[in-house]
Amino acid sequence: MKKNEFTAVVPVAGAGTRLRPHTHTYPKVLLTVGDKPIIGHILDEISAAGIKKICLVTGYLGDKIKEYVSRSYAGLDISYVEQPEPKGLGHAIWLTRRAVTGPVLVMLGDTIISADLRKFLASKDDCIAVKEVSDPRRFGVVEVKGGYISGMVEKPEHPKTNLAIVGIYSFHNSAQLYGSLQELVDSGKTTKGEIQFTDALAALVRAGHKLRPLPIDGWYDCGKPETLLETNRYILDNKKFSPKAVNSLIIPPVYISPTARVENSIVGPYASIGDGARIDSAIISDSIVNEKAFVSNINLTGSLIGPSAAIIGRKDQLNVGENSEIRFDKTVCDQ
DSSP, rough: TTTTTTTTEEEEOOOOOGGGGGGSSSSSGGGGTTTHHHHHHHHHHHHHHTTEEEEEEOOOHHHHHHHHHHOOOSSSSEEEOOOOOOOOOOHHHTTTTTTTTTTTEEEEETTEEEHHHHHHHHSSEEEEEEEEOOOOOSSSEEEEEEEEEEEEEEEEESSOOOOOEEEEEEEEHHHHHHHHHHHHHHHTTTTTTBBOOOHHHHHHTTTTTTTTEEOSEEEEEEEEEEHHHHHHHHHHHSOOOOOOOOOOOOSEEEEEEETTESSSOEEEEEEEOTTOOEEEEEEEEEEEEEEEEESSSOEEEEEEEOTOOOOOEEOOOOOOOTOOOOOOOOOOOOO
């Protein structure tokens, strides 16, 4: 490794329980958002910043993640560390201590972030990404004094600031970070049953280590169906695509994979159609259709269709006269 060359550590071992049933058989980071899986967007950002060495912490369905990454990102130097039990983010990063030396950038694997990662790499200080939020009680929160972080608390009941920690951390000397994590592991201290990364960072701050808060433009959660759809809308708004379909109406912004087949349909706005998917005689808006799914004869909005799923609606022919009312929802019409 070249001097001062950063390694990126990306934890992707989470089971994604809030995205079930999709994540019963599919890793959360492989779900499509915009034009590619979540992990693809993260690896693109890391690579664009000039980082070529990446360590992924895998666990649940990790083989599927390795298969996708090795196929789609063969040009990057990617290694893997397994987290066999879900013991927390701090534990996941601690597991990489033998795989990483020198400068390290930690970037969470369940969030797509709008930020210039090069600012973290170029700063003379170790940095933590922060963003002002309306309800800081849901996040780790930092306190700042003299331009540096003076304290941090995970999900405080009565936060002293509204600066939330949002998932990017840079350290020029990874040994200091791993040393604090090792002390935390050795102490046996857990928060809510897990080894928390925030606890290790807070210990560094108490010991006098300087951490600078670095504001970012925004971050987009991929942990729940509704936030996944919000992130999908953000990506479609900020990228330009030229979707193609047969005998169909496209209402942008829309992404349709070149390997998908869309016929006789209305697609958009804010629809993403994944690799190998088939859409026939459907209306789809504000939805994500993952790879190899089949959707036919149905109107979908605000929906997530998992990989290889089949959604087939009804196709009726009607001859309806004046003053008629036809309902298919089994409700009783007013007499």
